[in-house]
Amino acid sequence: MSVAATRVRTRGRQADGDRPRILLANDDGVNSPGLHALYAEMRKLGQTTIVAPDAERSAVGHAITTLTPLRVKEFRMGRDLAGYAVNGTPADCVKLGVGTLFKTPPDLVVSGINLGGNTATNIIYSGTVSAATEGRILGIPSIAVSLNTFVNPYWDFAARFARQVAREVLKRGLPPRVLLNVNVPNLPAERIKGVRLTRQGESAFVEDFEKREDPRRQPYYWLAGADLTAYQVLPTLHDWGLKV
Numbered sequence: 001m002s003v004a005a006t007r008v009r010t011r012g013r014q015a016d017g018d019r020p021r022i023l024l025a026n027d028d029g030v031n032s033p034g035l036h037a038l039y040a041e042m043r044k045l046g047q048t049t050i051v052a053p054d055a056e057r058s059a060v061g062h063a064i065t066t067l068t069p070l071r072v073k074e075f076r077m078g079r080d081l082a083g084y085a086v087n088g089t090p091a092d093c094v095k096l097g098v099g100t101l102f103k104t105p106p107d108l109v110v111s112g113i114n115l116g117g118n119t120a121t122n123i124i125y126s127g128t129v130s131a132a133t134e135g136r137i138l139g140i141p142s143i144a145v146s147l148n149t150f151v152n153p154y155w156d157f158a159a160r161f162a163r164q165v166a167r168e169v170l171k172r173g174l175p176p177r178v179l180l181n182v183n184v185p186n187l188p189a190e191r192i193k194g195v196r197l198t199r200q201g202e203s204a205f206v207e208d209f210e211k212r213e214d215p216r217r218q219p220y221y222w223l224a225g226a227d228l229t230a231y232q233v234l235p236t237l238h239d240w241g242l243k244v
């Protein structure tokens with residue numbers, strides 16, 4: 001083995017400066033257990049810095065903040081500086097992170113793990129997917145990860161799978177104008193059957209506004225809804241020869 005090869009190998013394994021740099025965002029906020037599960041896995045892969053909303057900003061889509069200032073606070077996990085909590089949207093976090101908080105752009109943007117799936121029409125509303133979209137707009141390979149449940153989340157498999165996907169993306173890159181929107185069933189590893197590549201569908205939540213009354217007897221409305229409409233397999237998928 002040549003000296004040069006040894007040096008390259010050692011450097012790649014050891015020096016922090018050579019590890020991939022990962023920006024981790026979400027829309028559930030810096031205190032979300034899904035973010036923490038993903039952080040633990042991404043740290044095994046590279047130098048990972050959280051830039052995420054200081055509180056939940058689910059379903060804000062790709063909104064950005066232009067009329068009020070953005071405040072940034074260091075976010076610690078134990079004694080470590082894990083990253084930054086921002087009083088803005090998921091897209092704000094990625095924009096500010098990539099352009100300002102990071103000295104040079106990261107190698108990868110990962111968003112999640114969201115509590116609740118992000119498929120079909122939901123993608124339009126999703127802050128989780130928008131964080132990845134913002135990364136993609138800025139020219140960085142980006143992945144969104146969501147867990148398909150709202151109750152009793154099982155983060156372990158989703159976080160480990162996200163690391164596998166991230167490792168491949170770091171190795172191979174992604175085609176231009178493509179991001180990965182990964183949705184994981186809420187199951188332990190042994191019950192996951194495999195991976196399917198698909199495209200965005202058109203199903204949506206069946207939603208209703210609940211009308212209630214406040215303590216001053218004034219009406220207010222709160223969006224409620226849980227079930228997705230039946231998933232329609234798009235005919236073109238068959239033409240593509242994809243398994244759906």
Ligand code: MN
Pocket residue numbers: 027028057058059114115128
């Ligand atoms: Mn969310």
